[in-house]
Amino acid sequence: MSTADLILTNARVLTMDPDHPRAEAVAIAGDRILAVGSAAQIWALAGPATKVIDAAGQTLLPGFFEGHVHVGLGGADLTHLHIGHLHGAEAVGKAFRSFAAANPGMPLLMAQEAHYGILDKPATRHDLDAMIADRPIAMMSPDLHTVWANTAALRAAGLLNGAEMPHGHEVVMGDDGLATGELREFEAFGPLIAHAGEGRINLGIATGEEPHPRPTGAERAADKALLLKGMMHCAAHGVTSLVNMDGNRYTLELLAEMRAERNLPLRVKVPFHFKPHMGLDALDRASAMAAEFDDDWISSGFVKMFMDGVIDSRTAYLLQDYPDQPGHRSEPLFPPERFDEIATEIDRRGLQIAVHAIGDGAVRTVIDGYQAARAANGARDSRHRIEHIELIDPADVPRLGALGITASLQPPHAPGAMDFPLQPTLSRIGAERWGDAYRCRSLAEAGAHIAFSSDWPVADVSVLRGIAAALTRKPYDGAGDERLSLMQVLEAYTAGGAWAAHRDQVTGTLRRGLAADLVLLGGDIEATDPREIPALGVSLTICGGRIIHDIGMLA
Structure with a gap:
């Protein structure tokens, strides 16, 4: 058997392999799992250049498989204002104004996690105008299916006077013949996202089509x-x-x-x-x-x-x-x-x-x-x-x-x-x-x-x-x-x-020959009160044999 490039030992290994559910150590060679077994078995695969990580009893698992995520939208979300912890127009407005001051060149000030009752009433463009009127601002619901925009944002996106939308997508209109500010579903607020410069990443979920002209x-x-x-x-x-x-x-x-x-x-x-x-x-x-x-x-x-x-x-x-x-x-x-x-x-x-x-x-x-x-x-x-x-x-x-x-x-x-x-x-x-x-x-x-x-x-x-x-x-x-x-x-x-996801022949369990995708937690998850599990944290993430997140295990 080959020599290991990396060994993780003294771990509580939960393999997710029903035939061999537990182990003490894992050996990695290149981008694959070389072996899973006892500390003694795996230590025998060490060579002069092998890196060794002592997990000190922490839980080692297959890398987590995120089966439903919007990673580009998430990347954009990390640059936005987050208001899920706030309640009421005064608190939301204060957060918007602070965010606006810190981002003077941002074409759209987008707030995320605006739960449906955040203003204690159905939000309108007038509510958001009272917070900021001279720059486009908008709030996205936590489910990503509704946006509320101020007048400046609706005007910038060409939605103030309404717009024809496919079935299931709606620019909600008011009795005055203008948009109320509520935009339901992806194509309705798509023009707003495009104005923010994030339209290309949003296109797959909004229309399913390709960007045109092709970005370069x-x-x-x-x-x-x-x-x-x-x-x-x-x-x-x-x-x-x-x-x-x-x-x-x-x-x-x-x-x-x-x-x-x-x-x-x-x-x-x-x-x-x-x-x-x-x-x-x-x-x-x-x-x-x-x-x-x-x-x-x-x-x-x-x-x-x-x-x-x-x-x-x-x-x-x-x-x-x-x-x-x-x-x-x-x-x-x-x-x-x-x-x-x-x-x-x-x-x-x-x-x-x-x-x-x-x-x-x-x-x-x-x-x-x-x-x-x-x-x-x-x-x-x-x-x-x-x-x-x-x-x-x-x-x-x-x-x-x-x-x-x-x-x-x-x-x-x-x-x-x-x-x-x-x-x-x-x-x-x-x-x-x-x-x-x-x-x-x-x-x-x-x-x-x-x-x-x-x-x-x-x-x-x-x-x-x-x-x-x-x-x-x-x-x-x-x-x-x-x-x-x-x-x-x-x-x-x-x-x-x-x-x-039809990826079980690649990853998802810790077995010899599968991809070296692993996550090392910051403690023993089985001995942790469920309420305290988030505090364990992630010590190490390895994908394809490469360490892509490390809080100092190799220091």
Whole structure:
């Protein structure tokens, strides 16, 4: 056997390999795992040039697999104002004015994490004008589905007098014939993001199309800088692989350039984003992306879609009326018959499907479409996914396992579990449905594959905070306990995420021959109170044998 380049020993190794779940040490040679075993077995692989890290009893895991993230948007988010901890117009206005003074040349002052009740009333452009009137400012909701802008921002983006939008996207208009300031869904606030200079990175999620004209020079460099900023932030939290849930060919090209420049720290998977305005022939682009980008570092091979919006803005598609708005259920972005046709064609091409579905109506529509695809094409190892599943009808719970559907869930999203407030979400679901909301254990027990993620920048990308949220979440009144065990949660953030992304042959477990992707925590996670897990921190992140985050283990 070869000599190790790096050995991590005296660790509490949780391999996520069911055949050999625990070990004491790991040896790395090049970009691969050379061996996993006892300290004595691994020490025998040391040579004169081998670097050795004594983990001092800390937990060593496969690198975290972030299965649903928006890394370019996250990189941009790191440059924005964050107001999730604030409440009321006075506090928000003070923060905006301070941010404005510190950023005199910024074309748009964007605040993130503006929860729907942050001003104790529906926000309007006039509310934001009272904070700052002479510069464009805007607030983004935590779910990234709604923006509120002041008059200057609406004027700069060409939205003050309204704009025609695709189904499901809306510039809300007032009785005075002008925009109120509320912009619902991605294409509605897309012009605002473009005015900020972040439109190219936002394009994959907003329209699914490519930038035109093709960016060159400084523009490409700026976009790569945002991707790198986002990836390094993820690496600091132990992430070694991610699924970038917004994307296009341009995103893949940027990643390929970063790899050629030896500046790609993480493994990234990028979808083709299919939008309602597209015809089936658009899937030729998805097939081309899958064929051209398919290696251990950069891959595609799947199609992302949105079936609905979010509960807080009442754009999630429900099977029953919203309790606080009788007669309103919203609508699916794809009529069921059309989604069946699209899903069948995607599946026929051998591509994976991932669909954002929040409401129980949207979830059922997606399940029905996957069932139609299987009936038409036959069963295969498709691993089709449903993203979020914040509300599900009890009759649909067992269907995921039966059809081999992955439940791609985000523990930080459940109101009250981490940063999201209980209201208005729970009121809009209705107390009688709380038992059907944010289900996890019941989906797993019914046979669904589970993958956990953050949806950053919707929620904090910190995996340790997500683990704590998953383990400490309190049941809603009348609802069951939806928590999984610690080992199940860790699997969902590692092996489960890799499996859900068809990357389990590359990473997700610590086994000889797989990629040397590891995260060393700052203590023994099994001996830590779940509430204290975030305080452990990440000591070391290794991706492909390269140390990409280190708090001094090699000092």
